[in-house]
Amino acid sequence: MDQVTKNNQEKITKRDITISWIRWHAYAEVSANFERLQALAFCASMTGILEKLYKKKEDLSRALKKHLTMFNTQANWGSVINGITIALEEKASQETENKEESEELITGIKTGLMGPIAGIGDSLDFGTIRPILMGISIPFALKGSVFAAFVPLVGQILYMAIVGLFMIHKGYSTGKESITSLLSSGKIQQIISGAGVLGMFMMGALSATFISLSTPLVISTEGANPIEIQSMLDGIVPNLLPFAVVFAIYLYLKKTGANYLKVVGIVLAVSLLGAAIGLF
Amino acid sequence: MSIIQAILLGVIYWISQNKVWYGFSNMRMPICLAPIIGLIFGDMETALVTGATLQMIYIGSIASGGNHPADEGIAACIAIPMAIQAGISPEVAVSIAVPVGLLGTFIDNIRKTINTGFVHLADKYADEGNAKGVRRAAFLYPLLVSFPLRFLPVFFASIYGPAAVQTFMDAVPGWVTHGLTIAGGILPALGFALTMITIGKTKYIPFFIIGFFIVAYSGLSIIGVSIFGLCIAYLYMTSNKAANKSQAEGGNL
Numbered sequence: 001m002d003q004v005t006k007n008n009q010e011k012i013t014k015r016d017i018t019i020s021w022i023r024w025h026a027y028a029e030v031s032a033n034f035e036r037l038q039a040l041a042f043c044a045s046m047t048g049i050l051e052k053l054y055k056k057k058e059d060l061s062r063a064l065k066k067h068l069t070m071f072n073t074q075a076n077w078g079s080v081i082n083g084i085t086i087a088l089e090e091k092a093s094q095e096t097e098n099k100e101e102s103e104e105l106i107t108g109i110k111t112g113l114m115g116p117i118a119g120i121g122d123s124l125d126f127g128t129i130r131p132i133l134m135g136i137s138i139p140f141a142l143k144g145s146v147f148a149a150f151v152p153l154v155g156q157i158l159y160m161a162i163v164g165l166f167m168i169h170k171g172y173s174t175g176k177e178s179i180t181s182l183l184s185s186g187k188i189q190q191i192i193s194g195a196g197v198l199g200m201f202m203m204g205a206l207s208a209t210f211i212s213l214s215t216p217l218v219i220s221t222e223g224a225n226p227i228e229i230q231s232m233l234d235g236i237v238p239n240l241l242p243f244a245v246v247f248a249i250y251l252y253l254k255k256t257g258a259n260y261l262k263v264v265g266i267v268l269a270v271s272l273l274g275a276a277i278g279l280f
Numbered sequence: 281m282s283i284i285q286a287i288l289l290g291v292i293y294w295i296s297q298n299k300v301w302y303g304f305s306n307m308r309m310p311i312c313l314a315p316i317i318g319l320i321f322g323d324m325e326t327a328l329v330t331g332a333t334l335q336m337i338y339i340g341s342i343a344s345g346g347n348h349p350a351d352e353g354i355a356a357c358i359a360i361p362m363a364i365q366a367g368i369s370p371e372v373a374v375s376i377a378v379p380v381g382l383l384g385t386f387i388d389n390i391r392k393t394i395n396t397g398f399v400h401l402a403d404k405y406a407d408e409g410n411a412k413g414v415r416r417a418a419f420l421y422p423l424l425v426s427f428p429l430r431f432l433p434v435f436f437a438s439i440y441g442p443a444a445v446q447t448f449m450d451a452v453p454g455w456v457t458h459g460l461t462i463a464g465g466i467l468p469a470l471g472f473a474l475t476m477i478t479i480g481k482t483k484y485i486p487f488f489i490i491g492f493f494i495v496a497y498s499g500l501s502i503i504g505v506s507i508f509g510l511c512i513a514y515l516y517m518t519s520n521k522a523a524n525k526s527q528a529e530g531g532n533l
Contacts, residue, residue: 023415029299031422033395040399044418047411057409064406064414068399075302127478130306131339132506137311138339139502141332144325146315149332153304153312160303193481194517200484201509203340203472204491205502210336211472212465239496245466250473260349263470264378268463271375275459 010052012090014169017083020045021168024082025160028075037072042082042110049086053093063089066103073114074121079164080179081113083171113179120188128195130156135206211242215280283439285361288320290435293357297387298426308353310334310360317360330363330370331356336468337378340475349474351384357434358441365442368449371464372457376445378467380437387429394429395422487512 024045031040046067054060073081085106092102133152140148171179217229233240249263256262274280296307306312314331318324338352359377363370398417405413449457476488490512495505 025302026300027418028302029305031395031398031418032299032392033399034392035396036399040395040402040414040418043402043406044415047414051411060411061407061409064409064411065403068402068406123478123480127340127475127480131475134309134311134335134339136502136506138332138335141311141314141328141335144328146318146324146328149311149315149328152309153306156306157301157303164302190517190520193520194513196479196481196484197487197516198509198513199475199479200481200487201491201512202506203475203479204488204493205495205500205505205509206336206339206491207469207472207488208492208495209502211469213462237493237496239492242469243492243496246469246472249469250476253473253477260470260474261382264382264467267466267470268375268379268459271463271466272456272459275455275462280458280462 009055009093012049012052012086012172016048016052017086017168017172018165019048020082020086021079021165023048024079024168025075025164028078036068036070038075039068039071041075042071043067045082046085046089049089053089059093063093066107069107071110071114072118074118074125076125076160076164077117077121077167078114080167080171081110081117083168083173084113084175084179085110085171086168087172087175120192123192124195125160128199129159131199132202135202138206139209207242207246208239211239211246213241213245213280215241217279285320286435286438289317289357289361289438290431292316292320293353293434294427294430296353297351297430298423300423308351308356310338310352310356313353313356314360317357318364321361321364323364326364326370327360330360330373333370333464333468334359334374334377337374337471338381339468339471340473340478341471348385348388350378350381351388352381354384354387354434355381358437361438362442362445366446366449368445369461369464371462372449372460373464374467375460375463384433387433391422391426391429394425398422487516 024041027041027044028038029041031044032038033040043064047064050060050063050067054063067085088102088106088109092099092106095102130152133155137148137151214230215233218226219229220226237243249267252263252266253259271280292313296313299305310331311334314327315324317331318327321327334352334356338350338355341349341352355377358380359370359373362368362376363373366373398421401421402414402417405411405417476485491505491509494500494508500508
């Protein structure tokens, strides 16, 4: 393509795409709102691109409005949607006919991808990678390591910069075909299943390390040594009470949905009651 | 607590929760706030222990659809200074801070309601073809609005909180303190259970049990147990390759 096409349009460079990612990554949740969620952040991240593509004020206005419709995804892996949108906008801006159709296509692809991508991003980033980073840092932080306390933050900043930048450029260079084939190739599913297994395993290991609960109960029998309930439990299986607690909470959450408030209330009530009657 | 410490704490909370730069959003996690709060209050050890203890509760805290179940940032800004200044144990400080963290979600709801106004402002700018205006509505204005929303609650809580908590702790009988300590030991289970819910697959439960009892029986360190975990996950992935492939071909996402 020539540097300047007949529409007086400038070429989209790698730098433009990187700037678009920087804006997206910086803005994503800042303007989060109940009405259109991340729409404003998405539109703002596209501004540089749209200004280059649409030189006429009315065209620019139309394009900006198009990207102010409801949008919500996981902002890290979601960068791929920004990349695809840039590629599609570039193509659409060169068309003189079928303008409405190409606009509908862009909105359709955005809304179609945002859900699945959010699912992948949430379960990988917040369901697995962050808990594991935290899980490794917590024991060292408990021992007083300042360095360990910074590991989750620095780790996440670096990880997200790598994934986000890669995804937006990948999305631009290969367009929507690549992402649909990637989503259905099973590769992503395989990574998610491996991450899920590791996450589950680490949650077990952390539960055994950090949940503490024991009982001082003693059964006193006449003429014999009193039986300590806790050492009896330890004789059967170690950490039985913490195991029971984490599973009880898991089953409760699974049954009632993630009701944080209720669980906190129940835990506080049971702990206070247990302390009052000498159970714990 | 001095006014300067309260101001610093309020500013730190705002920085950690203003959402600028997505990768930086971990800043609001208690373990990341702990060293900074420790520096402000001059007690790194207590800060780290309290922050790490609190962190376990929020390890699985995930904002699905952008809605946070709790505000771990405000919980950290309440619990850590409290543990340092009121001299209460990390477990008790955590038990007191967690309900505050739940109240903290209101702040985010107010923010998202106000931000709705900026979307309408952006609509207007878009009409005019004003790209700079759209960027201002997406970044500068929400950022300015979030400052008082984040700063003021933590500022006032820091000034009046520790004294109130100390009065409370002096007044209550021993079993209440003991009960709060117990709750502090149990609450991490909520964090781990939530992560299990997020991972979402019931068929992975055996891996949880394996991880739990490897540690329960051997007392292996977390690094040691990670090595086993990585190998198990790898074996699972590779042995499931075929199954995943056929599933994908069936059209399941």
